[in-house]
Amino acid sequence: MSTIRDVARAAGVSVASASRALNGHSNVTPAMRERVQRAAQELRYVPHSGARSLTRRKTDTIGVILPDLFGEFFSELVRGIDLIAHRSGLHLLLSNMRGSAYETASAVQAMRGRIDGLLFMPPNANIEELKTCLDGVTPTVLLNYQDPALNLPCVTIDNYAGAYAMTRHLVEQGYQKIVHICGPAHNFDARERLRGFRDALREHAGQRNPMILPGDFTEEGGKHAADMLVSGKTGFDAVFAANDVMAVGCIAELEARGLRVPHDAAVSGFDDIPLARHITPQLTTMQVHIDRLGSTAMLLLLRMLGGEELDASQSNVSVPSLIVRGSTGRRDAAKAPGIIG
Amino acid sequence: MSTIRDVARAAGVSVASASRALNGHSNVTPAMRERVQRAAQELRYVPHSGARSLTRRKTDTIGVILPDLFGEFFSELVRGIDLIAHRSGLHLLLSNMRGSAYETASAVQAMRGRIDGLLFMPPNANIEELKTCLDGVTPTVLLNYQDPALNLPCVTIDNYAGAYAMTRHLVEQGYQKIVHICGPAHNFDARERLRGFRDALREHAGQRNPMILPGDFTEEGGKHAADMLVSGKTGFDAVFAANDVMAVGCIAELEARGLRVPHDAAVSGFDDIPLARHITPQLTTMQVHIDRLGSTAMLLLLRMLGGEELDASQSNVSVPSLIVRGSTGRRDAAKAPGIIG
DNA sequence: ATCGTGGCTGAAACCCGTTACATCGCAGGC
DNA sequence: GCCTGCGATGTAACGGGTTTCAGCCACGAT
The missing domain is CATH 1.10.260.40 (lambda repressor-like DNA-binding domains)
Known part of the structure; x- marks a missing residue:
């Protein structure tokens, strides 16, 4: 060479x-x-880019640290990020942290000297340790996580508003016993969606103690919840799953148990993954533009690289939009068999 | 700092x-x-990793250059790569080349001094220019592309064998007018799948001039092909789409036009994307372990980093396996309406 | 007491570019 | 004819680590 x-x-x-x-x-x-x-x-x-970046104090590389590199969310996010980064001649250095706080800290540290800026989606674990390793070392934009203690710009999805809108939609469709399958207890998105569900149900249906089933954002989790519902003695006529994947599992299990969606019970999800349009019935869901999440974050980061001083006040919240499809078809009083259970 | x-x-x-x-x-x-x-x-x-890698002549980073960062294929591939890379403490530097040969060359060059090894999935365009910039500079494993001129180990899918097996399956199920929707003409995978289809049909059904429809690996392309089929005057009783995405589009369009799958015509795909299991009817397809493709490539690259001299003879070919589901349900002579068209 | 040995330590070279500063030559102005 | 100024070029320092090599010291052996 x-x-x-x-x-x-x-x-x-x-x-x-x-x-x-x-x-x-x-x-x-x-x-x-x-x-x-x-x-x-x-x-x-x-x-030799390495040598060059040493003197230039510029690596033309952006670090992207995510909880895992898996599935649609990941690929769409990276696509959105790359779209903008590529345009500015920036490379992407990928890292995942497998949920572990220790790995996260070391992943962030390993980035030193490799990157000009960081897009960081923290794990759901305790954020405390992160503060120390994220202290203004490199321009950083947070993804899908907001923390007043870390005064960093972040790009998030308004999970609360989304869940609220979905729940309200179900109420307005005439469903009366709406169940929520929630995500992992420590997950930020899951908690916000649960909160939106609770508030909407209280404010629009006057219910204070809705039925909540545990879930884990997986298809199996959705099936399991459906299983519990059908076997259980509590009645239900609609299920709002905290994400599409669980909704898909739930529908599959309900139909396997002989129930028809939405005839016997409506089911809705959250995320609008491509699959949502392809199952039968098509899934009503909240559309989240994951790629835009990535693009927006990258654009914010570019501004920071340009010298602008951005803080939490520059954060961007994107509100998902309701996509009504067949799985929550208007409850027809004449045909409906009434509340199951 | x-x-x-x-x-x-x-x-x-x-x-x-x-x-x-x-x-x-x-x-x-x-x-x-x-x-x-x-x-x-x-x-x-x-x-400072940058400075350290300058003296160590080691960056602990692997470059991954792909035609695009999009969809299931991409996320699964990266997951497989990361699984192994992470285990060895290696980072992933991602780059796409948007299909352009110029971009590809510059992407490869931009990697100099940033990486210890390269996983490279070439675009379908002419490979000539690549040879010059890939000349033994850095250990490289090719993904999904084989070229005797580049004496590099590669990890590929046996598209030919897969398409052959699928076609044979359709013949054995009793289908007689099997149509192939192929991928982009310049695409390596697409050409191999077409070749497998042709050979199987000749050898197992004695057909020499099967019907081939153009496609582009997109859902729209599958719909368009189905459209042509239904409107056309040529009869058909089975469709083998060169990938699942087109198969999904094809099924949707066929059903929209009033045909039932597999009752009126069978449809099969290739890839076994997650969606394949979720549509109705479930899609018969060739299962490809994309994550394993990535893992295998990464393992080969690790060996090269360890000092082993690998060449094209160490290439790894993975044979996809046939997954029979509802969309090619055995053609029941009693119920079948005969060949359409 | 002397010499050799071996283990720590530090000065300096090195990796490969970029850039501040010094130098040089030349043209133009007086 | 001499000085000034400017633009082109070269020398060397620098960035932040690692590593070679030499020096130092203490210890054991003769």
């Missing part, structure tokens, strides 16, 4: 001139530039 | 000793190590 010194030697000039010629500085004669470029080409010289 | 010199000064030792103490070299007294570690902790010292 040839270095810039090799190029300089081959061209019979100093390394400084070689560097200037190759980087398009103006104070270089055309003849000199020509000579250097020719030498570089012949030696197949490619600058 | 404190450097190792700051740490050395604080501990009252030389940088060399500080470096040795922090990197766990054996020739350091416990007292010295203690002093240095304490100083590092107090100064919140984190080594």
